[in-house]
Every structure is written in structure tokens, then in C-alpha cells.
Amino acid sequence: MSTVQNEFFKKPKKGAVLHAEGGIHKAILDFLRKSLEKKCFDALFIPVKVHDTDSYVWVLLKDKSLLNEANPLPPVISVQGGRALSTLTKHGEMNLQIAAIMRPCEIRAVIELFKLKQVSLNNITLISIDCPGAMPLSDYISNPKEMAKRFNNLFETWEENESLRPICIICHRFSLSSLLPSISRQSASVELEGIDSPASDIHIGLVGGNGEKIFLMPVSSKGEEILEKLEIATEDSLEDWEIKEKELRDKKENKRKKILQELKAKIEGPKKFVAVFDQCINCHNCMRVCPICYCRQCYFDSKTLRLSPEVYLTRAKERKSLRFPLDTLLFHLGRMSHMVLSCVSCGVCEDACPMNIPIAQVFCIVADQVQKSFGYVPGRDRREPPPLRFFQEDEFQEVEMQYKKTISREETQNA
Amino acid sequence: MSEKFKPRLVGFLCNWCSYAAADLAGSSKLEIKPYLSVVRVMCSSRVNSNLALTAFLWGADGVLIAGCHPGDCHYETGNYYARRRFALLKKIMETLDLEPERLQLSWISASEGKRYAEVVNKFAENISEMGPNPFHNNPNI
Amino acid sequence: MKNPNVLIIGAGIAGMEASLLLAEAGRKVYLVEKESLIGGQVIKYEEVFPNMECSTCMVAPKQQEVLQNENIELFLLSEVEKIAGSAGQFSVRIRKRARYVSLTNCIGCGACYDPCPVSLYNEFEQCLSKKKAISIPCPGALPNVPAIDPENCLYLSGKQECQACKEACMFDAIDFSDKDEILELEVGAIIVATGFDLLDVKILPQYGYGDSSNIYTAMEFERLNAANGPTEGKIILREGSIPKSIAIIHCVGRAEKGYCSGVCCMYSAKFSHYLRHKLPDAKICEFYSDLCIPGKSYQKFYKEIQNKGVELIYSDDIRVEKKDGKIQVVYKNGDGERSVFNADMVILSPAMIAKNGTKELAKILGISVDEKGFFSTQNQSLSPITTSVQGIFVIGCAEGPKDISESIAQAEAAVGKVLSLLS
């Protein structure tokens, strides 16, 4: 059983601390510009602000001058980075070296899609950034300036901020820790190949920098090579970042427990659960924006489930009434059963829901439990196989109705 | 009320073990409650959340998935995958408290006709006590 | 001109395997079975070592195939009486005893059992349960068609004008006029797969077997544990209570027969698995002389039972004694000191011996029997399944003690030989 620790943690934790006089955005962009100049890669995959608007799009960017328009950490997630990168890399190889800079939840989505053969990582360098969260799309669109301002304040304080998306307020995977391999019990039996498999190659730490400095850390050997090429010494202590990151994570984990518990109480049980999805208009936006929902056609959109009118009539007769559009709940539970093991809680589904169903949070509640029981953290390790692709002979025995045993027990007592 | 109420149960049985056990229960003339409709599949690994959830949300009061004991699968490893998929589904239902008891996985070998009868009767009994599928007569689904 | 058809004697696991392969090769197979059902010994077991697989699940599909395959002609209740000719053209005479129940008409509803007034011990169930004079040996038996025991049937034995079963049958499947038949077959090759018997432990008084106390043979215990057996798989003593301490004794009759049966150590360990699973708190003790556990996966199997708290005692000169209703296993340990183990259930693992009737059949086939009573084969020339008569092959336990996989390998090997011989 290989439990390869990644390069980054083999050494005493060190990295490069860069001072950000002109603000952290500038510092990051300078770093990216430099790496373009030094030909570390030929192009960047990065969110860019559309001219004279406040909206962001993913851009494959070769021309350095455009960098000024780029924003490595925009206030909103308009399109999930994983989805965007999949569109770029899925079909065929490319000879360009590309660096993609993304939020941790997006990076994790990329890794899941990589495992599902929907993303190719050849020639791709992944750069992750500490993420303070994102603003709800709708709020942002209605008042972009104000929202952008509130968003930028986050970088000094990193204090929680009620105008963030709820899913971000409880996000405990906003930094590097969730992107590092640690082989789980469940997948331990599976032969893992390659020595060095963290999710991202380079991580940019922001917490603990009070907006005055950023922390640059090589995570994979690839990342190390790049920083060497850029002659960026990685010998500075990362203590400030480490301490703050840990502190923030603990805080958020507690908050997460508390909030999810409260929410769970609101949605659990058939009655309440149905009530939550009552408003669903079956637009299936949540599925269309979800990075993990990679199917060409969603099974629950396929005609397999369509039945003839008379069958609907019989069913309506059976159950007194039949609601249209059909199978709304089947869609949500079905989709959940398909993707929840890989759900990275990026929240784009919630952003996309026109009916404000707290779908990301509901899925979050389930994801936490399910992923725990399978000992699986999506997007953590490039080699860790998706849980439904293998099995162990002596696992999950509890899920079978342990009938034989109970019988023989009873007998023993009867005797 | 458990007297009046006749649950509608769907049972996906693997052809080689559990379906054979059902036949044996028959030829042994064991009495089985008339609630479970058997759907024959070649292997329990054919059954996934698409099938189980559809049956459940289309109104089944209970869904039984039965296959060969681990290690006995006619296709060597199918039931291990079935078990993982079921474990996932079960966990989801448990977390959301959607009456997970309505989904049951049981290993029943071809020689266990008696056990098949007991499993089905017990299942029927449990579901009768639970009452109708809460999603069945809910106009909102 | 070589006759491509093949005669197979014995429809146990080996005979069935050979039949199915030859049928697949497009050969006509005549499968002759002494009993009224097919499957041999294996169908009596609940599970098989070392993977504790359900044997019914393993074998039932094969039985079904044998019954349904058009290239296989099955003769039940039948025995070979005479053989003439040589490889490529044997002529065979078979006596088919009357079943008195039509295989084509009967649909196995079982309506005829209850009305039958006769009650007999069921040998298939090792006499642990009763059956009627018309019956199938156990639930799930294939073909699922009863047979009438002419010695005990009131009508056929001329004791009474009873026709209760005939009256109960709606398919006019019962035919008292049914007669033994003599059939003549022409075949090119013969495969002997008659299997084994277990040593009758009564001849070894030191084990105290024979009265109705709780001393069981391995086969009795198999049925006791079988889901389709007399207790539906409940492991209980004759008086109905659950055993708290069980002794499993290996090598019963090894000294007398002069060979190790090769499989007893493994199935004894299997028994410990059964017991541990169903009686988690019982004390279980295995008395062995040598652990004969060849093969890559077998030792693991023993480790498992040891981890489950089963005790292995190296012992010698074992006798089973009864003191005021209690059973005592008295034995010599590794240092030759006498010790005693109190058991409320004792399971004896007897030697596998040549099937009853082997000598007679050997005579008919014109092949020899070795000093152990099994068919002798040409091991000397490295062909352990070929006999002194070309075109006659001996497979499975008919040639000597073997486990299931060795028997199957021999069956397939015989098929190979036949197909290259009669190609």
C-alpha cells in the first residue's frame, strides 16, 4: 500500500513570501506575467472581466497585455472552472503548456473530472488559491460595485461576511489542506500509481498575509520546477499562513457542523424534504451547471423514464393525483446518488437555482456523510479511484439485512 | 391498520441464487405474504439507484434487492459492486431520514428457500407496520 | 469405424462436468446414474471449502444444464450390466430399474407424498429424517420427480391394495406397471465416475458410534447444517438442544484403511466455520494427527478458524466414551499423556472408501482394482485416469480420494482424452 506523501510535506514547510504593495491581485498577476515571460507556460486559463461590464468569463489567454483585465479571484463563480477546463481539454491532446488558476473547489472538481476522463491534465499546471468565498450571483448582478467592494474587504480580515454565499460561509476546504493526498482506508487496497499526486501543482496562500503579502508554495515536483525556473527561492517560513489557515479552518468547521445540523433539522424526513423541493420547476439548471454532472445526457432527462399517457392515467388513478412535471424528486435524489460521492460543494447549483432552493447545502449535508462512510475526499488525490469502481470483500457488511445471524442467535437463546 | 394495509413491494432477485431460492420456497410450499412482486435480473449488480429509486418514488412501499452471498456470485464479483452501490443509496436515505428501512439488501442462496420466505415475510411485516410509502400519495411528487 | 458416443457412469460433479463438455463438443452422451437424482455427494453439502461457497448455487445450474441438454441422455436408477467390444466400439448393456413415476408426466408438485401411508428412514438425509415410500430425497432435488421404493411400497410389495399416491396424482404420472428395462447402447469410450462412500464407522468400536447418542458422521453433520436438510440448517442435538462443546475427530479409519483421504482436514475445518458462524459461543475442538492441507489457499483457512478460537489438538489413540449420558473424548497428546475432552456433540471424519459395487463394476469393465479397493489406473505411465483397457477412463473419487477441483480437472482431462482418441 503506497501512502506517498507529496513533495511539499517531505520538507519543512517552506515557500516564497512575496510582498504585495499594489495589493494581492497585482502580486498574483505579476507572478503569472513573469511565468509567461519565462515561458513556464504558453497560456493562462483564468477568469477575465468582460469589457465595460461586471461579469467574468474564463479566458485562454496568450497575450500578456490582457492580464490587466484578468482576475484570478473574482467575486463570483460564474462558470465552474472544472466545467470550463473540461470543455477545453476533453477532446484530444494539445501541445501548449497551460496554467489554470482556480479556487480550491474548482481544482477539486477538475481532479474528479480527471478521474472520470473528462479532463486531460497533460500540459496543464494547476494553481490553487486560498479562497475567501464568493458572492451569490443574483446579489452580485443586482449590485456589482457594492458586492465587489465587500468582497475585496475580505482579503484583509478573512472574517466571515453574511453577504457571502451560505455554502462559502461554511466552507472548510478553502485552502491547500483539502488538495493533498492521504490514502484512505477504503481505497488503500487499490494499487496507486505515480509518486506525486496532489491536486494542484502550486498553491497561493493568502490568509495570514493581511493583504500585504502572498505565500507561494510548490506542491508537486512540477510546481517546484516552475518556481526554480522563475528563480523564486522557496526558503521562507510559512508560519503566518499555516497558523491562520489552521485557525480559520477550525472556526469554519465548527460553524459548518452547527449550521448544517440546523439545516438538517429543517429538511430531514419525507414531509420536510418534499417541502424543500416543492418549488422546483424542473429546469435542471443545478445539473447543467454542476461540474460533476458530466453525462452527455442526464439519465433523468432521457426518454427511458417517459411513459405512455394511459400509464400516467393509471398512476394518477392509483395515487389520486399525479404532479407534472414528473419525477422532480426522482431527479434530485437520482442525481444525488450519481454525483454526491464526488460533490465538491462549490455551490454553483444553488447560484443557478431560480427558485432559491438551498440545494448546495442539502447536497452538502449528504456529501459529508456519504464521503465519510466511503473514506473518500473528492479531488484530494489524482490517483484515488472513484469509490464505485472497486470494492473490498469484507466491507459494508452492515448494509445487508443480517438475517441468518439473528436467527441462529434466537435459537441459541431458545435453547 | 397494518391489517388493512397491503404494501406494494418490489423485489429484484438475481437469477442464480435468490430467484432459485424463491422457486425452492415455492416447491417446498412455504406460505409467503402476497405483497412482493418479483423482478428477475441476471445479477444483483444490474440493480442500481436508477432502478431502486424509480421503483421507490413511483410508489413502491418497499424495495428488496437480493443476490448471492458475497463470494458466491455467478459472475464472480457482481454482488460486491451491488453492495457498494446499495451502501451509497442507503446512506443517502439515512442521512435525509427518508425511511431507509424501505430499501433492503439481502443475500439469499439457492438452497435457502426457507430463508427467502422468512426474509420476504419479515420485510412485508416491517413495511406493513411502517404504513404506505410517504411519497406515494403525496400530490407534490 | 469409431463410434463417437460416450458412456459416463455416475452423475456426480465429475460425471456431470464430463457430460456437459462432451455434449458441448457435439457428442452424444449416455449418462448412467444409480440413484434417482443427479448431483452425487456435492449436493449434500451446504457450503464448500475454502471459500465457503453455497454448493447448491454452484451445482444447481450444472444440474439444470444436464437435464436440459439435448445431447445428454440420462438413465436414472440404472446400472451397467455388461460391456463388450473395445475402444471405438463398445457395446453396453444397462439395467434401468423401474421408477414407477413418469419423468415426462410428473411436474413435481409433491401431491403424492402425503397420502402415502409408509414411513421410512431417508438414507439421503443419513436417516436423520423420515420419508415416504414415494418421495424425493430432499427439497430442490433434481430432477424434481419422486421415485417409488418397490420393497416398501405396500402395493408393489404386495402387502396391500394401496394406490393412495396414484389417486392423488393429477397427471397420471404414477405407473405401477412400470418394469425394469434392459437397454443396449453402442459407444466409443467409457468414463467411470462412480465416486466414493464413507467408511462405516460402526466397525470402529473405539468411536462409540452407532447408538442414537450425539456422535455424528461427517455426512450426517453436513445434512444437519444444510438449509434444505432435516433441521433446515439448525445445528441441534437429537434431544433438540444446542450443543455447547463440539469435538471434531479427524482420520477416523485412516490407520485401518492405510491411507490419508486428503480432504477430511479441510472439511473438518469447514465444519468449524459452520459451527462458529451459527453457534458463536460454543467450544469447538479439532483432534488431528497430521494437518493435510495442501494447496495455496488452504492454510489460510486453518488460520481463520484458529483466530475464531477453535482449538487444534495433536492427538493419537482416540476413543470416545460415554459416562452417564455425557460423551468423553479420551486421547493421547503430543507427549503420549492421556487427556479427556467433554463434548455434547462429536463429529467423526471417516475415511473415503471405494464406492460400494466397485469390484463388480471393475469386473464388468475388465479393469483391475487396487489393494485399497479403488479402480487402478496407469499412474506408472503418468496417466492417472487411463486404465488397462484402452477407451475406458476413471475419474474423480472412483480412482481415489480427491477434492472437488481435482475431480473436475480429471473430468475435463478425460474429455480431452476422449476427444483426441475418438476425433
Added chain:
Amino acid sequence: MSKKIGVYICECGPNIRDRINIDEILENLSSIEDIKVVKKYPLLCSNEGKKFLADEIKNEELTHLVIAACSPKEHEITFMNVCEKAGLNPYLFQLVNIREQCAWIISNKEEATRMATKYIRAGINRVLLHKPLQKKELECNPNVLIIGGGIAGIEASLSLASPERKVYLVEKTSVLGGKVRKLSGLLPHQGMDLTFLQKKIKEVENNENIVVLTSSEVENVRGFFGNFEIVIKSNRNDLEQKEIKVGAIIVATGFSLFDPKETPQYGYGTIENVVNALEFEEMIASDKILLKNGKPPKTVALIHCVGRKEKGYCSKVCCLYSLKFAQFLKDKLSDVNVFEFYSDLCLPHKSDQDYFEEVKKKGVNFIKANEIQIKKSNSNINIEYKTITEKKGSLSVDMVVLSPAIIPAENTEKLAKILNIPLDETGFFKEIHEKLDPVSTPIEGIYIAGCASGPKNILESVIQSQAACGKILSCLIPGKKLEPEVRVSEIVEEFCTGCQTCLSVCFYSAISFDEFKGVSVVNEAICRGCGNCVGSCPSGAIRLKHFTYPQLYREVLEALR
């Protein structure tokens, strides 16, 4: 063309008639459209019944057939044959089990009738969605590749080679014969002398239907049962490659011996006159059983089970060849003392124990011992051991013969990768089913024989190679086409997203990935139709013929009425 369904309910004598109200069902069904006929019949499986059905199919020009009767395990094939003979595609037929799983388990007639109606309706709705599946026929290549020129491989070559069937025998070393060629002789009940081996090797070399490729190894394997494409590389020079086509493969790569150096307590390699079994075989063969100092040994210890603990299994053959050594020593050297140190005597064959008694009579001492330590003591070798009851003992000898465990041949792992067949936890090739199918692997058409799948004696190895031949001769017949399973999986390409989950769950490696199209592809020649891939595919992009989602949903819907 409009659908004409025929529905026939078998009364099965009283079994169904008395327990289910058939007439009521007939009544209910007649209203359903698409139904041409609904009838009951006393006993459909009887010859009259079959004839009746055949006539009905023809006269009523039925397009679909539903029979409500007993379990498919009883008569599905019977009725499918009827359909075929009557000119109706047998897959446009559905057998509904209202006996075992309805009439016989429900005593209340009303309830039984209700359930039976459900089942029959389900059958009718289902059969409407059936497709007329066609049997496929595949050309196959009768030739066979045998990997390993040991006794098993030689046996197999000889029984397979024929004018219609070429055999390619690939041997890694430069000579045929494998380990047996190194032996001094066999066991009494195996016939001691070894001349047979040379005879067989000659036969192989003179057989024009056997192509012997020594000093060669299998480099690459593509294809499937009936149509394998093999690349064979010469060990002499890498450039020398050979491409062959075969229908089946037998893996008979034999075994290696455990290296006693891994267990220093036996002093192998460090103490003089401690030899392993093969070295001793050679001594016997050359008839020179001498100590390093040129003198014959006076006291010899034979140590069993060397490496058994480390490997975790009993190698089965050591006890017997140790007996052979003892016998030989006693016969050759008049005044030699022989001690056998064993942990368990493994003598499974009927004639083994006699041999043991015979050797024992010659005055060989048997010591049941464990925790054996072998130490140098001035001119001699000292053996310390513990008895079964933990008593210490020791013995001074001048020669020690170790019987090391049998372990997988080197390169087993590499070959497993090339052939895409699994190994078990002991490192030997894994049988698809240890009990029922000891010479087959998960890849149809690739068989394993002899010690490649675990320790075996020579007789068993021979048997296994003949068994593999039996399998090949019975299913890979020259000129005969293969008929693979019809109810198999197929990929619906427009829905397949190329995630390849199905590849990872298929036990038989029946699914491959088409890089160009970016979709999975099922090889119908390999697929066994379990449907695991269907269950694994979230997109519902795999269809298991005859068990499709819509077909199963029909049954579910009726269950819910």
C-alpha cells in the same frame, strides 16, 4: 405491422388451476389491446401442449408469446425451442412464473389470483418491448499457444496437435522439459524412471503440427477467445519477433523454489553441506552423494516445510520427495542415518502412506518438530528444534537437505499483465473458480495448467494440462463457429460520455474504449450478460439486451398497481 400477442395460461393440472382463478384472469386480460388470443391449457409442457402452442403460433400468426406457467428454470428453454420450431423468434416470448412464485406460496385464492394477474400483465407489457435477438456466429481459429515447455506444456502440445490444429509451444529457456528434467526420478506410484520425458520431447520435436519456440517469450497479446493475436519475442535478440494467430492459450509456466537464504536459521549458503532439494536431486542423478570433503555422509537430516511459514501455504509435494530422498539414501549408503524433520505429513494420495510405511521400515527416523535452527558445530552441523509440545531437542548431522516451498515462476507478474489475467494473494495465477473451474481464467480462452496456479505434483500437473485440452477440444472445434451469449450489453454511443467506469467493473474485460470515438465498446464475444456495467453507468448509456430499463420498468409498474 400490428402486434398480435398470444397469452396462454398453463393449468399445470390442479397446481395452478385449483389455486388461481384462471377464468377471472382470462376475463380481465381479453380487454387489453394488442392481445390476439388468451387461452388456458391443461399442461403446456406436455408433448400435446407443445404441439398446441406451435399450432397456435402459426394459425394465429402470433408476433409475441406470453406463457404463464412454472418457473423459467423449469421450462423457459422448452418453450423457446417451441417458438423457434414454430418460426417465432424465441426472444419475443416471456414466461411468467405463476406457479413457484405465486400459486404455491399463496394459499388465499383471491390473493393468488391478484398477484398472478399482476405478473401476467407485467409479462404482456414487457414482451411488447422485446427485440427479436439473433444468434451470432463467430469464425474461430483452432490453433493453440502453449506458454511453458515443462511436463504440462509438453502433455498439452501432444494431445492438442493435429492436422487441423497447430500448436505453438513457447519455452523461455533453450530446452524443453522444465523442472522434471532436473529430477533424479519420480515416486514409485508415478513410475520412478524418467526416460518417458525424453521420449515425449522427441515426439514433440518430430510432430509437424507443433511449432517449438525455445528461448522465446510472449511479448504482447491482443484479441479474445477464438481470435487471439500474439507477438513472440526471441531472447537471443530483441529484433527477432514472430506474430501468430491462435484461438486459445494455455499458461503452463511452472514454478520456482523458495530461496532458503531468506530464512537464515537454516544456514543455507553459510554452512557447508546444507543443500536444497534440487541440488540433492542432481547429486542423486549423478550418483555422487558426497560431502564437500569427498566423503559420503553418515547422518543426513531432511528438513521439510522450508519457507512454509513465510509463504503461508503447504507446498504439497515436499513430504513425498523427502521420502524419496530417504529411501534413496538408505538404499545407496548402507550405514547412513536419516532423520526427517516434518511439521505435518501431507500424504494425500491413496498410495502415499504405504510408501511412507515402506520408507519408515528402512529405519528412517521421523521427528515432528518446529522452530528448527541449524548451526555449525566444529566439524559437524547441529540441529536444534522444538517438539510439538515445546520440548527442546538437538541432533548432530553431517549433511542437511532442505525442502523449500514452491513459489510462482519468475516473470509471473509480467505475464499476468500481458495476458490481463489476475494473480491471487500467493502470487500464483488465479483460477476463475478454484472449485468448479480450476483451469480457466477470467479471460475466456486463456487456461492455466500445472504449478502456474499453485503447488502440484506431476500427476496433477499432467491432469490439469489434459483438462485444459479437454476444455479447448470441446469448445474450439476446427470449422465450428462460436455462438456467444445473445443477451449481452451494448453501448448507446450517443449517451456514452467516455468515463470508462464500465471498464473498471467488468470482470471479464469485455469492454474496451474507442479513443477515436471517445466511447466504450462491448465485445459481444466476451460479454456474459450480467449487467454490472449497466448498473455502473450513471448515464444509462449501456443497454443489457432483454433486461433493458424500459422492460424492467414495465414489470415495476405492474407491481405498483
